[in-house]
Amino acid sequence: MRPLIPQISKTLFSKSLLFATTLGIALAAPGTGNTAAIGKGSTRASLGRPGVATSAMAEGTKARITVTFASAPASASSRIAPTLYNKSRVLQFEEDDSPISAYTDLLPLLKGGVRNGVSYPGLRFTDGCGRQRPYTAAVAINGRNTYNNSVWLDPGAQHDAGRLVWAQAQEMLDNGWDIENHSNLHTATDPVKQVSDLDALIADRLKGYKPTVHIVPTNFAGYPTAAFNAGYIAVSSASQGDNYPMLNTWDEKRVALSALPSPTTSFVYRRYQADQSSSETADAFLNRLKAVSDNLMAPGTNATEVYLQRVFSHGMTFSVLSGWLNYTQSIAQDRLWVTTLREFSEYRRVSAQVVKTEALSNNVLTIDLDYAALSPNTRFQNLTLLVNSAATITNISVTGADSASFNTTTKMVNVFRHQVAGTTTPTEPTPTPTPTPTPTPTPTPTPTPTPTPTPTPTPTPTPTPTACTGTGSLLREQWSNVNGKTISTVPTATAPTSSATIINFESPVQSGNNYGARVRGYICPPTSGAYTFWITADDDGALFLSPDTDPNRKVRIATCSGKTSSAYDFYRYPSQQSAPVQLQAGQRYYVEALHKQDKGNGYLAVAWQLPDGTRQQPVPGSSLVPWGTTTAARTSAASTFEAATLNQPNARRSEVQVYPNPVMGRNQRARVQFNLPEKGVAVLTLVNLKGELVRQLFAGAMEAGAQRSVELDAANLSEGIYIVHLVTPTEVVNYKVAFSH
Secondary structure: OOOOOOOOHHHHHHHHHHHHEEEEEEEOOOOOOOOOOOOOOOOEEOOOOOOEEEEOOOOOOOEEEEEOOOOOOOEEEEEEEHHHOOOOOEEEEEEEEOOHHHHHHHHHHHEEEEEEEEEEEOEEOOOOOOOOOOOOOEEEEOOOOOOOOOEEEOOOOOOOOOOOOHHHHHHHHHHHOEEOOOOOOOOOOOOHHHHHHHHHHHHHHOOOOOOOOEOOOOOOOHHHHHHOOOOOEEEEEOOOOOOEEEEEEOOOEEEEEOOOOOOOOOOOOOOOOOOOOOOOOOHHHHHHEEEEEEEHHOOOOOOOOOOOEEEOOOOOOOOHHHHHHHHHHHOOOOEEEEEEHHHHHHHHHHHHHEEEEEEEEOEEEEEEEEEEOOOOOOOOOEEHHHHHOOOOOEEEEEEOOOOEEEEEOOOEEEOOOOOOOOOOOOOOOOOOOOOOOOOOOOOOOOOOOOOOOOOOOOOOOEEEEOOOOOOOEEEEEEEEEOOOOOHHHHHOOOOOEEEEOOOOOOOEEEOOOOOOEEEEEEEEOOOOOOEEEEEEOEEEEEEOOOOOOOHHHEEEEEEEEEOOOOOOOOOOOHHHHHOOEEOOOOEEEEEEEEEEEOEEEEEEEEEEEEOOOOOOOOHHHHHEEEEEOOOOOOHHHHHHHOOOOOOOOOOOOOEEEEEOOOOOOOOEEEEEEEEEEOEEEEEEEEOOOOOOEEEEEEEEEEOOOEEEEEEEOOOOOOOEEEEEEEEOOOOOOEEEEEEEO
């Protein structure tokens, strides 16, 4: 009998399929024009195109794939791919100790959603058959607080705002993420009891969910043994393996799949710790993470080898997190499967335990899969098969699966036996001219008697775009023979050596030494809402924006002062990204970028993200107005501008206080008190006067008017002026604080 998985409702799934069919939605790969035939337990592809279809919930333990060729082939067979979607690289990321940032930062970044009022498009790869798949991750949770015995994830008076609550954990599960056992108390005593106690708590709070991945707390001995004896299929640690093999054996770098023991052999996955050290700058930390991704994606010992990299953190600043993962996606080129250790481990087990038989008759290859021997509690039962034949495939059909996707050109078939998709409250599909596959809905969780946290804000509908007149270019001015490496040496008060227009916010790459440049004009947003900007430059650059058309009111919103690899290397340093800026559709805002080139090739580019999450790099000419076509008079848009300035007016703004100020002495501490006028998520950081992150002080949800206090330690800080930087869903507040030793 097939294991029962409590996360999926067969009735709801079938109803959603009926709803999609009634609307006339073609359940096929986007843009292929390939509509799949829908029948109970059956999916089918048309000639020569990628296909995707959703069928009724699989019944029984068997599935069949029927491959039809244009003519009888000399030979035809199939094999199970080494990874799902046949990816050559695998990345797994988890956050330990159930930080709230996993829900407020990581989930919207990977899945797509709203964070602090800004929409993010999500990070995705394809399934090789024309279907987009979101990155997924995991959270390793503990059960009880050793100080007061309260349950960490229970909402209520004793809940720590820096931790998840159960409703958020359930939403992550509903989106294909994993919740991992990290021990009940996070102590060294009695590992057997701590594993079993947390198992029981998770099952009680998360609708019977049974974890199969254990994350060893600290490096305490006994936990790998306890977890394997309790039936866990995977254990991971940075340094503790009991007496089990650890892979990699000597370091935390990528491991070749060919080096892993058999899927049913117990061993410990070693993982890389992605926590920022006290002596490490944000830039250095980000570069360290990028090096991990570079190593993962680098060529292997042979072209067919597959590599895995595991990474964990206790939470990191959003700028570093987004910079690292966006960079990783940019170099992955759709070769990367970003998933959880549970899904990866279960894929290996299913590949070994499923019984595959096949027969070739004339021009038809029949592949039968029997899942009867699967281990109990197998959540992900998905497989990717590759057909080996020189003949042309004209048709593929699949029976006995929940859904399938396939590509008759590359001869790849994905068979899904338990697809975890959708959200806690699924929305009904809306027909569009070119429909995309509708995610499989999951049931709405049963309400619990305890209060639930405020959900991530839902983005408001994007208003109709409002166009500006006279768009199409910016003015670029250049000063030649200017010594120095920073923008402070650009003599903008003098006449430029030359000038030209550029048709988007990107200067052409040019070789040459010792020149400075200024790009200026007006930016005209197509829709109203929060915009985020990025700048990249070689060797030094800064981006300025005014709340109206007056250049005298400009403020610096982003900088790029380190080495970059290309004009589109926007995510290398946190300072390259601006805070969210509220802009009004159809209004003109003065914009300026300064650029200083020292030696070699020089370039400058500016990108932005629109309120609907669309990212444009560079900003297109359709949103740019040439310098000199607008008077410097202030417009009504000034009242809507929100940026990281030290004197930003606001009718109802958050309050920040630091005392004592200045902070005298290297070993002294200050208290930072702050509150929000409206309920929401707040992120409090300490930055230097260059806008570079020094330290994160707080990240979590806050009630309206609630006072919060955090400690600011002067240790490891140089003398000088710093900025306490508070970001809320509606504003950015900065407060100067001085340190003197």
